Amino acid sequence: MVLSVAGVNVKFTGFLDDGFREVFLGTFARRYLPDVFPSEDASDIILERFKGDSFRVFSAIYDHNGVDSYKIESPVPSAYGNEAPVFFLLQAVARAGAKKGRFIITDSVSVVLPSGKAVLFVGYPHTGKSTISAIALGGDLPVLSTENTVLELRQEKLFVVGGTDVLVYDPGVEGIYGIKIPYDDVTKSGYRIADLRGDSTRRALLRGGVEVETIVVLHAAFNCSQASFATIRGRKIKKTLWYFATALLKGLDYYEPLPLHMPMSEEISDNLREFLKVASESYSGRMYEAFGNHRAIFESVVEGSLQKEENTENQSPNFSSM
Template identity: 65%
Template sequence: MLSVGGVGVLFSGELNDGFVDGFRTLFARRYLPDVLRAEIKPDILIERFKGESFRVFSSMYDVNGKDRYKLESAVPSAYKNEAPVFFLLQATARAGARKGRIFITDSVSVVNPEGRAVLFVGYPHTGKSTMSAIAVSEGLDVLSTENTVVDVREGKLYVIGGTEVLVYDPRIEDVYGVSIDYDETTRSGYRIVDLESTERRRLLKKGVEVEKIVVLHAAFGGGEASFSPVRGRKIKKTLWYFSTSLLKGMDYYEPAPLYMPMGEEINYNLNKLLDSAVENYSGKMFEAFGNHRDVFKRTVLFT
């Protein structure tokens, strides 16, 4: 039994080859938020059959409050068999949304010195991992590094989960003069830091209020930071993309992401998120341009 972003996943079938443990590796935890072995109420039932290829040959949704899948797969592993990890991310994002736990993809969140969260969202290569790495070098808590789990409380967004493995470009150490202790490196030379800690889990258990939302457009060699406010419909349009991408299978995996229907509960919770963001984050959501260091200082350190 696993908890992924607060979503209970119960596995059955052919599991004697370490299949479930494959979701707790550094690679898997880079994409799956808060993967724990835990006895919690299952939201997803997965029956697994051994096989060399990956395929989901049965999927049923909202059956007595649970989503059910049957799949064929080898053990999840980096470079060799990554599809099960991205499938589970999609499946838990759907089940989470049904519970009001919204998985926001392409996002990182950092706790500022006042104890509130800055949520960064952005397309690939816009500076999210660099923001996390700078935060680590500053001794700040990083709550999520790739996918962030939020809920809504009295109109405010709270970070309640997220990925805890940071992969960053080592160039930042030369460009910005930061020093970070890292655990491993990827094949391409990127550095890996496991951010799992008791303090991080404590913060996520109670939830950290999001103070501001920043849409990143940062780059090495960028100039002084500049900001453009995001308001009204553009808030909804932007957050709709980042909060539904996983549900829609936009994070591609082989042979193809599943089509997952969004029912009334999911649509209600998504619209609750979007309406709350428009009401409470107009004036607190910005597009940010410039170099990473200056954007970080002006959004995290200078509140």
């Protein structure tokens, strides 16, 4: 009973007769867990589950013969009910992936540009990532990740090698930006769900990995009419990516009752230092903060006109109404 999650193999043991494992293959779990598929490969994580009325982790053993082992008590995961097992597994997978040099970048989406390379958008909640993804889908550009993105270092460059494949977006985006997006379901709150798992182009791109050309830190809003950009260089790249690359490792993606404190091994620390070093050197001048309207930001990125439109640090974005 093994699932591959973000390229990390998780073996489920214990009490599984109520469909506990299968829930992780559904759209709710895949909104947060990158690339979930059945696997027959050797385990990186062993997760033993006991039935219970609430979620808790009561045993964690790290790096024993290269494997992390956990014992948990939990009901079956469910949206709006028992969400903790999904976010716990995401944290556990982030740690195991970091040992392999695969970093799960939280609060991020990635889109393939006409150049064939990718742009990585990162941003705190409600800064426009889902809307940017919806605009990309409406423009027939492949979306590689919708919430969490898996990156690897290759030859002094960052590559997208995985990502979440379920997009949840506000249907109002279609009316505001005049786009149409096929969707598969609707949440209780009325948001639409687009499941990208069946996108064969996306899967083919991820099998080979897509080089990241540009990184954009989003600050987007509907009531803006234009876009402005400020270049990020050097140490600020490290500081910014440190947060998005370690948030899951450190349990900053909160779940009940409290996220685990997971130790960062020497192997993880070495991989993280190399990741940040390469990012700060290779993407200095290719990482931007973007302020303004979603479409204006997206079109500037797609057209490759950031250098021409770049603003200095002390210029303010245009927040006039649309």
